[in-house]
């Protein structure tokens with residue numbers, strides 16, 4: 058565990074008085090009965106030790122800054138990435154896992170940290186479990202067979218500005234409709250409609266009814282195309298990290314040790330305007346002074362922090378109204394071998410009625426054991442974990458044979474249970490991007506917004522998180538060296 062306060066940075070009572078921290082403590086008295094003890098001061102405080110926050114911290118260190126601290130609410134780093142143990146040396150990803158060939162920022166980071174990737178297994182036929190009966194079709198294609206559908210989406214996305222999607226042609230019109238409304242006008246086959254529903258749920262973390270069509274186009278543009286988003290080879294699901302994606306954060310944590318405080322939830326940030334000399338970042342135990350603050354977390358989680366003075370209305374509304382709908386549950390099963398491969402199956406299956414949306418071969422690189430990953434259909438699957446496991450393994454048995462009914466080990470990860478994630482990734486509903494989007498990225502006073510949701514490229518993905526960390530570090534460093542605001 059790193060030290061909670063670096064003595065070198067502890068400030069004297071005189072400094073505290075000079076910068077108003079005592080006044081801040083007094084104003085907090087109703088919020089917290091017990092005393093906030095340790096007081097420290099840094100040039101930059103980073104809130105959140107996910108990929109974004111740790112990347113930002115690493116950049117600050119590389120730039121020669123030593124006066125910075127990452128504050129992380131959980132007792133671990135990695136945020137929405139998590140290595141889970143499936144026994145017998147098999148590690149699986151409970152959260153973010155895949156990377157694609159155009160995700161240069163995370164691939165570069167992985168190379169620097171000496172974390173290798175390996176290809177997702179994708180040979181053999183795909184299984185469809187429709188009305189409880191399994192059929193197989195050729196695998197290796199994007200989920201939606203209708204090429205015109207994909208072309209149309211890419212054409213419309215090409216006109217969207219990732220910097221300012223709300224200024225794009227027809228932005229207001231697209232943001233007034235759901236993705237479902239647009240799909241309904243496309244004359245898709247019944248099979249493709251099911252595929253679009255499943256892939257939307259998997260990619261965006263919500264069904265088409267809940268997502269703004271403008272947001273869908275923006276997300277496609279940010280990733281470089283619908284096919285890139287939805288494909289395995291050449292797309293966002295092409296590769297995985299050896300040892301699990303959390304390894305990147307664990308390795309950055311090793312590098313940064315003394316600069317990361319775990320179990321430290323930020324509750325309040327006061328005097329964040331540039332007019333103040335410094336701002337105060339307040340946790341249950343400390344008041345920490347910061348010249349600049351990087352918030353490396355989703356806007357919906359920023360809503361758990363009180364900003365004093367209040368934030369401008371659009372930024373505050375973004376925090377308050379950012380949907381929390383991505384209730385991803387991943388369930389993973391280990392078998393002695395990837396036995397479905399011997400049957401010419403790729404381990405992927407879609408179901409029309411749950412209990413999962415999509416299964417995929419998630420075996421380790423060397424195939425030393427067989428692992429199936431299921432993205433649970435939270436509407437259709439039982440809430441009770443034991444019944445859920447039973448239904449999932451029964452459905453897998455219907456797809457791949459009786460061996461699937463008896464896994465040697467089983468793990469689940471339910472992200473809706475996590476107060477510091479509140480779900481997976483959560484897309485915007487109609488009416489939000491065009492009205493509140495302009496508040497997503499610009500720094501406010503001493504506050505610099507980071508986290509994958511703020512990235513221009515690969516927003517929503519681990520790559521976007523890394524990119525947003527680089528951007529925020531630059532922004533905070535720039536603000537440290539910027540001349541003070543002209544009085545009056």
Ligand SMILES: Cc1cc2nc3c(=O)[nH]c(=O)nc-3n(C[C@H](O)[C@H](O)[C@H](O)COP(=O)(O)OP(=O)(O)OC[C@H]3O[C@@H](n4cnc5c(N)ncnc54)[C@H](O)[C@@H]3O)c2cc1C
Nearest residue numbers: 105107108109130136137153154155323477508509519522
């Ligand atoms: C089930 C699932 C599957 C996914 N699949 C993929 C995939 O295959 N490929 C891909 O690229 N991406 C995937 N993602 C998305 C990817 O994991 C995220 O985009 C990425 O990890 C986000 O990183 P981040 O640093 O922006 O945010 P986070 O990882 O959310 O980090 C934010 C950090 O802030 C901390 N925090 C929150 N509030 C406070 C507070 N008040 N004080 C202090 N700390 C706080 C949190 O504990 C957390 O550690 C998936 C996510 C999930 C959940």
